[in-house]
Amino acid sequence: MTQLPNDRAATIEDVARAAGVSRAAVSKVLRDAYGVSPAMRKRVAEAIDQLEYRPRVAARAMRGSSYTLGIEIPDFRNPFFAKILEGATQALQDSNYQLIVAPAEARNREGYRAIEALIDRQVDGVIGIAPLVTRSWLEALARRTPVVMFGRHDLSERYDTVAGDDEVGARAVMDHLFELGHDRIVHLTIDAVATEQHLHTPHGVRLQSYLTAMEESGRGRFAQVARADDGQEFAYQVVRDLLRAGERPTAIFAAHDELAIGALRVIHEFGVDISVVGYDDVPIAAHPALSLSSVDQNGELMGARAVELLLERVQGRTEAVHEMFTPTLRVRGSSRPPAVG
Numbered sequence: 001m002t003q004l005p006n007d008r009a010a011t012i013e014d015v016a017r018a019a020g021v022s023r024a025a026v027s028k029v030l031r032d033a034y035g036v037s038p039a040m041r042k043r044v045a046e047a048i049d050q051l052e053y054r055p056r057v058a059a060r061a062m063r064g065s066s067y068t069l070g071i072e073i074p075d076f077r078n079p080f081f082a083k084i085l086e087g088a089t090q091a092l093q094d095s096n097y098q099l100i101v102a103p104a105e106a107r108n109r110e111g112y113r114a115i116e117a118l119i120d121r122q123v124d125g126v127i128g129i130a131p132l133v134t135r136s137w138l139e140a141l142a143r144r145t146p147v148v149m150f151g152r153h154d155l156s157e158r159y160d161t162v163a164g165d166d167e168v169g170a171r172a173v174m175d176h177l178f179e180l181g182h183d184r185i186v187h188l189t190i191d192a193v194a195t196e197q198h199l200h201t202p203h204g205v206r207l208q209s210y211l212t213a214m215e216e217s218g219r220g221r222f223a224q225v226a227r228a229d230d231g232q233e234f235a236y237q238v239v240r241d242l243l244r245a246g247e248r249p250t251a252i253f254a255a256h257d258e259l260a261i262g263a264l265r266v267i268h269e270f271g272v273d274i275s276v277v278g279y280d281d282v283p284i285a286a287h288p289a290l291s292l293s294s295v296d297q298n299g300e301l302m303g304a305r306a307v308e309l310l311l312e313r314v315q316g317r318t319e320a321v322h323e324m325f326t327p328t329l330r331v332r333g334s335s336r337p338p339a340v341g
Helices: 012-019 023-030 038-051 059-063 079-091 112-120 135-142 166-180 202-216 232-244 257-270 299-314
Strands: 068-073 098-103 125-128 147-150 160-164 185-189 224-227 251-254 275-280 293-296 322-325 328-330
Touching: 012 023, 012 038, 023 038, 068 079, 068 112, 068 299, 079 098, 079 257, 079 275, 079 299, 098 112, 112 125, 112 135, 125 299, 135 147, 147 299, 160 166, 160 299, 166 202, 166 251, 166 275, 166 293, 166 328, 185 202, 185 232, 185 257, 202 224, 224 232, 232 257, 251 257, 257 275, 299 322
Parallel strands: 068 098, 068 125, 125 147, 147 160, 160 322, 185 224, 185 251, 251 275, 275 293
Antiparallel strands: 293 328
16 A cells, blocks of 8 residues: 555645556546546546545645636527626626636537636636536536536535526416417427436426426417527527428417527518517617517626625535526517417
8 A cells, every 4th residue: 555654645646646647637537527548547546545535625725726717608609698707707806816718619518628628727616507517527526626507406515506596487488478368389499408307407497387387277288399409590490490381379488588589580571470588688688679578587696696606615615505596577579469360
């Protein structure tokens, strides 16, 4: 067994030396990063057990703070994420910290690589907008780096979460459309992976709330889910195909405003009377030319709160905090009673 002088605590360098690998390799194993071979993982795990190495967030104080916080963003095209960034930036205005922004990988936007890139740059903590990153991976990461996850509904004891109450928001949309007299309501959402019920993602919760509301109101036979990739253009194509096929819903509940704006464009081109309600209340939603009814999630406040929680983590708080913001439906001209006849 490898002996350490003076019974000192093992370091990551000690682990690397005992395992016969580089310090970077040990770091990758600790982060459960991609590309680590089973053999290397086994050697590092054995060295960790042998040396009783325990990575601690406190060790960051020994190397000194970088005074940087990282935030991973899944899609820069969505204006809602700009609202989050605005709130986060404002929260840091009077501090010594600088925000580093990393975009998620373009292909699937899960966020693993972007978060790892931030960690490799030794940020003092990470805010992630990554609903598809696994909880186990995040909990392993949070043992070494303060983490606040945005928009997740899981209740980990290792990391904090800031989220909007998507069930309340979706229910407000459905109640509004029901009160206007709509029965044939289509839910326009994103791909199936991002809405799987067991993941409790924001879009998954909104989808399930839509289906539940339709069923409980006796409109279950009219329930219809249309899926599009993120972005106005993809929503435009899906709704265009829907209308060309002869489908004529009286209303569309879009899972976020980019989808809603794409739907409005098709409705305008076809000259049909279909109500649209979005989600996120991005700035352009209130423009008179658009007048999009939408759910306001308080994006700026949520972004600021995520930063506050992360700074608390950096300063030593270990108890998990899970905050839920109550959204508000902003009713505008895009939602109205269905046309008669």
